[in-house]
Amino acid sequence: MISLRGLTKRYGARTAVDDLSLELRPGAVTGFLGPNGAGKSTTMRLVLGLDRPSAGTALIGGVPYHRISNPLRTVGALLDARAPHPGRSGRAHLTALARSNGIATRRVGEVLESVGMAGAASRRAGALSLGMSQRLGIAAALLGDPEVLMFDEPVNGLDPDGVRWVRGLMRSLAAEGRTVFVSSHLMSEMQLTADHLVVIGKGRLIADAPLAEVIGRSSLTAVLARTPHAGDLAGRLRAAGIAAERVAENEVVATGAPIERVGDLAYEAGIRLHGLRTREASLEQAYQELTENSVEYGATGAGA
Numbered sequence: 001m002i003s004l005r006g007l008t009k010r011y012g013a014r015t016a017v018d019d020l021s022l023e024l025r026p027g028a029v030t031g032f033l034g035p036n037g038a039g040k041s042t043t044m045r046l047v048l049g050l051d052r053p054s055a056g057t058a059l060i061g062g063v064p065y066h067r068i069s070n071p072l073r074t075v076g077a078l079l080d081a082r083a084p085h086p087g088r089s090g091r092a093h094l095t096a097l098a099r100s101n102g103i104a105t106r107r108v109g110e111v112l113e114s115v116g117m118a119g120a121a122s123r124r125a126g127a128l129s130l131g132m133s134q135r136l137g138i139a140a141a142l143l144g145d146p147e148v149l150m151f152d153e154p155v156n157g158l159d160p161d162g163v164r165w166v167r168g169l170m171r172s173l174a175a176e177g178r179t180v181f182v183s184s185h186l187m188s189e190m191q192l193t194a195d196h197l198v199v200i201g202k203g204r205l206i207a208d209a210p211l212a213e214v215i216g217r218s219s220l221t222a223v224l225a226r227t228p229h230a231g232d233l234a235g236r237l238r239a240a241g242i243a244a245e246r247v248a249e250n251e252v253v254a255t256g257a258p259i260e261r262v263g264d265l266a267y268e269a270g271i272r273l274h275g276l277r278t279r280e281a282s283l284e285q286a287y288q289e290l291t292e293n294s295v296e297y298g299a300t301g302a303g304a
């Protein structure tokens, strides 16, 4: 469990993380989304005690990182895949980490195997491709078999097989009851991986909700009704406070209401339906709506 309370980080006049309060629960993959510069990496660094908050707290299992006696066994993280010393082999890097954290060195072989790097373990870290570096970073995060895992852009540089592998890994770590917190800019991938989403913009919390709820709140998620009485139905729905529009002779699009409510209102009004279905927004669309006012470094002008 990770708990943030009023977490704030200022760099001079710039507020990178602004009063974030949330709880990340175990047994779920929580996706961490936000435009470039939103404060995702800074938040993760604060949780890991790599930076000091200007205000507020970040707790792991109820305690701040610096008070955890066995940090690697409690929380594993991939923040920067290029962090290992470039002259050291992957195996040497992991062995040094294991030794300095009281972890049995046989774990090194196990995690190298589990990330598909057993064959490349003796290569210098500096000679690894970005994708292989990501795998090594994931191996380091898994080394202490921790309950809490944080990954900053873990699929960066991975090929499609690697991306699918990371997705499966995140899902299985969560299924084992661990807390999995993962940032990404790949919305289609997040939609397949995350159970819950935390969205921030300019350091501030924009959304903290289950994936289905974030998608359900999008204006592009709608209920489509086919009926020979489209005008009537649209009127009834609007009278009940639901945004509804007749888009064709026999079709109504309603937004902001669950499909059951639209079906019930049609039934109560005695309006015959020939079809009723939900059209879901993609996470990409929902995300864009949520963050359109928070993009700091976006392109401007025509075509942006």
Ligand SMILES: Nc1ncnc2c1ncn2[C@@H]1O[C@H](COP(=O)(O)OP(=O)(O)OP(=O)(O)O)[C@@H](O)[C@H]1O
Residues within 6 Å of the ligand: 011, 014, 015, 016, 034, 035, 036, 037, 038, 039, 040, 041, 042, 043
């Ligand atoms: N050490 C630092 N000194 C000054 N400003 C910093 C420092 N670290 C981060 N920032 C600023 O804080 C803000 C948040 O940066 P951060 O890297 O946390 O964002 P992010 O959401 O991870 O972005 P990205 O998606 O681009 O990785 C940015 O405006 C960044 O320039």
